[in-house]
Amino acid sequence: MYWEDVAAGTRRELGSYTFTQDEIVRFARKYDPQPFHVDPEAAQRSIFGGIVASGWHTAAIWMKLAIADRQKPGNASPLMRAGVSPGYQDMRWLKPVRPGTRLTYSSEVVGKTELKSRRDVAIVLTLNEARDDAGELFFSFIGKGLVQRRPR
Amino acid sequence: MYWEDVAAGTRRELGSYTFTQDEIVRFARKYDPQPFHVDPEAAQRSIFGGIVASGWHTAAIWMKLAIADRQKPGNASPLMRAGVSPGYQDMRWLKPVRPGTRLTYSSEVVGKTELKSRRDVAIVLTLNEARDDAGELFFSFIGKGLVQRRPR
Numbered sequence: 001m002y003w004e005d006v007a008a009g010t011r012r013e014l015g016s017y018t019f020t021q022d023e024i025v026r027f028a029r030k031y032d033p034q035p036f037h038v039d040p041e042a043a044q045r046s047i048f049g050g051i052v053a054s055g056w057h058t059a060a061i062w063m064k065l066a067i068a069d070r071q072k073p074g075n076a077s078p079l080m081r082a083g084v085s086p087g088y089q090d091m092r093w094l095k096p097v098r099p100g101t102r103l104t105y106s107s108e109v110v111g112k113t114e115l116k117s118r119r120d121v122a123i124v125l126t127l128n129e130a131r132d133d134a135g136e137l138f139f140s141f142i143g144k145g146l147v148q149r150r151p152r
Numbered sequence: 153m154y155w156e157d158v159a160a161g162t163r164r165e166l167g168s169y170t171f172t173q174d175e176i177v178r179f180a181r182k183y184d185p186q187p188f189h190v191d192p193e194a195a196q197r198s199i200f201g202g203i204v205a206s207g208w209h210t211a212a213i214w215m216k217l218a219i220a221d222r223q224k225p226g227n228a229s230p231l232m233r234a235g236v237s238p239g240y241q242d243m244r245w246l247k248p249v250r251p252g253t254r255l256t257y258s259s260e261v262v263g264k265t266e267l268k269s270r271r272d273v274a275i276v277l278t279l280n281e282a283r284d285d286a287g288e289l290f291f292s293f294i295g296k297g298l299v300q301r302r303p304r
Contacts, residue, residue, distance in 0.1 A: 031212040035218055056215050060183040060208045067185055092239040 002150040003112065003122040011108040014065040019053050021099035027057040052096035058103070058139045059091065062128060065105045086123065089142040103130040103138055110142070121146040154302040155264065155274040158270065160242070163260040166217040171205050173251035179209040204248035207285060210291045217257050221244065241294040255282040255290055262294070273298040 023039070032054035035042035043051045074121030097103065111125035124147050130139040180189030184206035187194035191239065195203045239260070263277035276299050282291040 030216070032215045054215065056208065056212045060212070063184045063206065063208050064182070087242065089242060090239065091241070091243065127210040 002149075003085070003124065003147040004108055005152045006112060006124050006147060008112060009110050011106060012069065014105040015066055016071045016104040017061045017065060018102040019061075019099060020099050021051055024051055024053045024057065024097075024099060024146050027060070028054045032056055033126070046108055048096050050098060052098055053092040055091075055139075056098050058130065059141075061103070062130065062139070066107065070080065076113075083111045086144045086146065088144065091141040093136075093139055095136060095138045097138055098125075100137070104135055107143070110146075119152075120149055122149055153299075155299040155303045158261055158264060158276050158299060160261050160264060163258060166214070166257040168220045168254055168256040169213045169217060171209075171249050171251060172214075173203055176203055176205045176249075176251060180206045183195055184208055187289075199280045200248050202250060204251040206251055207243075207245040207291075208281065210245065210253070210303065211293075213214065213255070214257050214282065214291070218259065233242065238296045238298065240296065243291075243293040246289055247288060247290045249290055254285055254292070256285075259295070272301055274281050274301055275299070 025038050028034070034044040034054075036048045036050075037043075037054050038051075040051050041050075044053045083147045102120055105128065107126045109124055110127045111123075113123040113125070115122055124142040126145065128141050128143050129137060131137050177190050180186070186206075187190040188198040188200045188202075188204055189195075190203075191205050192203050195201075257280065259278045259280045261276055262279045263275075265277070267274055276297045278295040278297065280293050280295050281289060283289050
């Protein structure tokens with residue numbers, strides 16, 4: 001699938017992930033050792049009232065599911081990259097992710113932009129979201145992906 | 153330190169981190185198993201010409217260093233949060249991070265905003281960067297942090 005074939009409005013479900021306390025603590029010990037991520041006792045006394053996942057953990061799971069989705073046989077995902085991603089915009093963590101929370105991640109094409117500087121790739125903008133089983137929004141960001149253009 | 157005490161223009165070095173191939177592969181196997189992150193042979197044939205770190209890994213190390221900096225005795229960091237971070241803006245991965253790359257992360261206060269909805273906290277905007285020993289910029293983003301206001 002080339003950039004020309006990506007249709008704005010296309011929405012994919014990337015998959016679901018249930019956060020366990022073990023995994024929340026394991027990630028946070030390494031990368032985000034704040035008391036409310038790593039210490040159940042201290043977390044109870046924090047403003048969260050219990051263990052919550054690091055925001056970077058919630059984000060990393062998006063990547064994990066996006067890659068798994070991309071690697072499904074026959075799947076030509078518009079998330080495919082042709083190089084370093086130019087970046088992400090507007091990352092928001094809206095609700096704390098607690099142990100047992102199951103989030104379903106989705107990605108929707110919200111824009112397409114050509115590049116002046118390159119003819120071989122162009123940009124696809126995606127709105128990425130993670131929602132729980134009740135449909136509540138926990139995490140979102142706008143992704144910018146470089147996608148290959150149809151050779152001419 | 154309260155929001156009122158945070159001075160725009162204040163810049164902190166958060167610390168340095170050297171990415172090893174082992175750690176790059178370990179992180180990516182879990183969260184970002186693309187060939188150029190996890191498979192040295194395949195990475196050589198990729199556009200990167202070798203193993204590079206997942207962008208989420210580079211970001212997670214920022215968090216790791218920011219927390220370590222915050223926990224230094226006597227350090228009243230303006231990165232302190234009073235709740236869920238409202239989000240991050242404009243995340244950019246500008247150069248591939250290869251094994252052996254040492255990045256030094258910094259955070260500079262670039263703005264302060266009051267909130268209409270809350271009197272107890274207000275927003276500090278930070279420009280966060282990671283540069284190698286030659287000063288080349290590899291990673292940057294704008295962070296929005298909630299900081300407690302001086303009680304009145």
